[in-house]
Amino acid sequence: MNNILVTVQEGILRGRLLTDISGNLFYGFQGIPYAKPPLGKLRFKAPQPPDKWNGIRDATKEGNEPCAKRGDTVKGSEDCLFLNIFTKKITPKIQKPVMVWVHGGGFTNGSSHSQVYGPEYLIAQDIVLVTVNYRLGPFGFLCLEDSSLGITGNAGSKDVVMALKWVQNNIKEFCGDPKNVTVFGESCGGAIAHSLMFSPMAKGLFHKIIAQSGSAINALFYGKRSTAHLVGNVLGINGNNESKLLERLQKMPADELLLANGKVENPQYVIGKTRNYGLVIEKPSADEPAFLTEDPRALLKSENYEKVPLMLGVCNRDGMNIYGFIKRKGNGFTLKDESIVPLGLNIKQGTPLYDRVVKLVKEFYFKDKDPLEQNDQIFKLYTDNHLLVELHNYVVQHMQRNHFPMYFYKFSLDTSLNYAKAAFSLKDPGACHADDIFYLFNSPLYRGNKPLSSMEKLAVQRVTKMWANFAKYGNPTPDKYDDLLSADWKQVTQKKFHYLDIGGTLQVKTDPEKEAMDFWNSIKLISDAKL
Template identity: 45%
Template sequence: MEEPIVSTQEGQLIGSIKSAFNDESFFSFQGIPYAKPPLGELRFKAPLPPDQWDGIRDATREGDECYAKNLVSIYTGSENCLCLNVFTKEICSRSLRPVMLWIHGGGFTSGSSRSEIYDPSFLMTEDIVLVTLNYRIGPLGFLHLQDSSLGVPGNAGLKDIVMALQWVRRNISQFSGDPNNVTIFGESAGGAAVHLLMLSPMARGLFHKAIAQSGCATNHWATCRSDGVRHLAEALGIYTNDDRVLLKHLQEMSVEELIGGMERVPDPFLVGKFRPFGPIIEKKSTYEPGFLTENPVDIIKSGNFNQVPFITGCVEKEGMFVYSLCTTGKKNTLLVDESLVPNSLNLRIGSEQYNKAVDKIKKFYFSGNEDPSNDLDSILKVYGHNFFLYEIYKTAQHHLESSNTPIYFYLFAVDTELNFMKSVLGVEGEGVCHADDIAYLFKNMLTPEELEPNGPEVIGIHRMVKMWTNFAKYSNPTPNNNDPLIPVTWQPINKSCFNVLRIGTDDLQLLNKHPDVEGMDFWDEMYQKYALSSKL
C-alpha cells in the first residue's frame, strides 16, 4: 500500500499505514491542525479556524499536546496543541462510515490523545472512522475574566472541541467518514465534556450520538470557582483589579511561567471544594456566543439541548481513584468532611446542619465504626458515590424525564491483566478502578504484547469495541445481536425500570436496578433534607 494523501479544505495531507489488532491495515493521519495556534493575543480566547497551507503537509507524526505535567510529572507539550488525528480504513470512498470522536480525560488540567494511552488499533478492527484530539487544559483552556469585552469568558478548551467538530463536519468525508453520523465519546473529564457538549447550543447539529464514561456535567470536580484567576495572579505576583491589565500580563509571560504559577494554586479534589480551573457557567455577553450560560440541570430539565441517543455509566469502584488522591502527598485528606459533604448541598462548613450531614453520611456508610479509616470497602463506596456515581445516575434520570432519545446505563466490572490504573495509582484491593475501561477500547503502552486469543482480555476488548461501535452505527449497542460473546439485548432505561448492563469479566448481565440503588436513595434523601437548591 502506498502512503495515503488526502485533500482537506485547508490543504493536502500525507499519512502513514498502520496495523489494527486483527492485523488489518488502516490509514493514520496525525497532528492535523483544526484551529489557528492559540498564541500571543489568542491565549485564553476562543479558537479561530485553521490557516490553509501550500503543498503536502506531513501527517505521519503526533502533534504537540497542551503544555502540562504528564503521568510521570514531567512538563511536556506546547501551546500550539490544537490538532487532531484521523484513523480510517479507506480514503475518498463513496461508502461513508460512522465517525467516532474521542475526548481524553485528565480532570481538565492534564492529559492528551497520545498513542501511548490511546492507540487506535482495537477500535480500528471495526468499520468506523476514529478521530482523537488535543484541546487546551488548565488555565490555557479554562481561565476566565469578568470583563466580557476582553473575550475571555471561560471554557476555551470546550470551544476547542467544538472547533474540532466543525473541522470534522467540513473534512471527514475525505477520510470516508460520514459527517451526518458522528458519535462523541470520552472518559472522566472527557465524559463530562461529552455531556457538556450535549447541553451547549454551540455544538448543536455537530454530533448525533454520545457516550459519557465516568463523568457528567454536574460532577463536583467538573465545576470550577470564579476566583481561580485571582489566585493565579497572586501566585505569579500580579496585583491588579483591572482585568485588562491582568490579561496583558498573563498573555505576555512564557507558558512555563504561567503553568508554574498554576502549580502554586491549590486544586482540591474534594466534593466540598471548588477547583480553580475547569468548566464554568459563562456570563451572557453581547460580544460573543457562550458555550454554557445556564445551569446544566436547568438545561436538562428544559429539554432544550442536543437530544441524541446516549450511553452513560461508571466502573465498579470509581472510589479507588479518589482514595489514591486522598492518601498521597504531604497531607492525608482521607475522610475529611470536605471529601464527604458535596458543596451542592449548600451547607455552611461547620454549621449545625453541616455537622449533622457529616454524621448521617458516616452512619450510613460506616455504621458507627469508631475508626472508619480502616474500612476500605466503605471508603471506596462513599467516594465512588459522591464523586462520580450519584451525579451520573441522576443525570440519566433527568434526561429520561426530558428526552425522547434512548438512554443506556452500564456498570463496567471487567478485571483482567489489561487493568492498569491500580498499579499506576498504587492502590490495593479487588475491583475495577476509574479509567480501567479505557484499556478495552484503546491499546496502551502497558498492554501485553501477546494476548491469549480466547482469554478474558480479548473477550473484554471484543465486547466493548463491538457494543460501542454498534452504538455509533445503529444508535443501539446490541442490535439484532447474534454475536455469541454478547448474548444479551441491552435495554435502555425507562420510567418503570432503570436497566443497567453489568459488563463483567465472565458475562454480561442486564439488571433491572442499579446494584448501589440504596446509596442512590440515601443521597436523594440527603438532598431533599438539606439542599436549598441542589444541582440535581
C-alpha cells in the same frame, strides 16, 4: 506505500499504514491542525479556523501535546490544536460512523497521544476514529469577569467544537459520515462530551454522546471563576484591573504561567471544593462565542437542549482514584468531612446541617466499624458521592420525560488491563476511575508490547463492539442473537432504570446501588429542607 495522500480543505495530507488488533491494515493521519495556533493575543480565547498550507503535510506522527505541568516540569506546547484520524478506507464514496474521542485528565493533563489512546482496538470495529487535543489548565479554562475582554472561559471545550466543525468539513475524505458522529469521552472528557448537548455552539455537529465517568451534571466538573486572580496574586499582579492582568498573562512565557499556576492551591481531588479549572457558565460577550450560557442542571427542567441518544455510566469502584490520589499525596485527608459531602448538595461547611450529614454518611457506609479498615466501603462512598449520586438523579429525571434513548452501565471488568488501579498500587477488586479506557484503546505506554491474553482479547472485543454499535445504530446491542455479546442491553424507560453490568459476563439489571441511592435521596431531602 509512501504515497497515502488525502486532500482536505486546508491542503494535502500524507498518512501511513498501521495494523489493528486482528492484524488487518488501516490508515493513520496524525498531527492534523484543526485550528490556528492559539498564541499571543489568541491565548485564552476561542479557537480560530486553521490556516491552509502549501505542498504535502506529513501526517505520519503525533502533533504537539498540550502545555501542562507535570511535577516540577512543564511539558507540551500551546501550539497543540491537532487531531488524529484512523480509518479502514480512504475512498470517499464509502461513509462509516465517526467516533470522536475527548480525553480525560482533570482539565489540566492529558492528550490524544497514541501511546495511551492507540486506535488498534476500536478501529477493528470498522468505524472512523478521531482523537482530539484541546487546551488545558489556564490556557483552556481560565476566565475573567469583565466580558468585554473576551476571556469568558471554556476555551478548551470550544476547541472540541472547532474540531467537530473540522470533522464536518473534512471527514468524508476519510470515509467518515458527517451525519453520524458520536462524541465520547472519559472523566472531564466525558463532561465536555456531555456538555455539548447543552451548548448553543455545538448544535448540528454531533448525533450521539457517550459519557464515561463524567457528565455536565456533576458539580465536580465545574471550575472557579476566580482562578485568574489567584494566579495574579502569586505573580504580584493586582487583579482589580483585569485588563492589565490579561495583558501580563498573555505576554508571559507559557512555562512561567504554568509554574505560577502550580503555586495556587489545587483542590482537584477534594470532593467538597471547587476545582481551579473546569466548565463555567459564561457571561455574555460581544466578541466571544459562548459554549455554556446556562447551567445544564437548570436546562434539564426547561428541556432546552439537544436531545440525542446518550450512553453513560461509571466504573463500579470509580472512587478508588480519589482514595489513591489522597494516599499518594500523604496528607491524611481520607474521610475528612470535606471529602464526604458532595458539592452538589450545596451545604455550607461548618454548619450544624453539614456536621449532621457527615455523621449520617459515616453511619451508613461504615456502621460501627473502623472506616480505615474498610477499603471497599471507602471506594463505594467515593464512587457514590464523587459521581454516581448526581448521575443517578439525572437518569431519574430523564425517566420522567424519556425524550431520547439513554443507556446506562456499570463497568466492573477486572483484569490486568486495569492500569489506572495499578497506578495506585491497589490490589482490591473492582474497576477504578479510567480503567474502562484500556478496553477501548491500546496503551503501549502501560502494556508495552505484551500481547493480550485470550480473556483480555474477548473483553476488548465485547467492549469495543458495544461502543461501536452505539455509534452505528444508537443501540449497543442491536442483535439479540450475537454470541459475542449475548445480552439485550435495555435502554432506560419511564418505568425501569435498566443498566448493563459489564464484567466477566454481561448482565442486564435494574436500579444500580438502590440502597445507597435511596440513602442519598434522603440526605437531599434533609438538605433541601435545611433540617
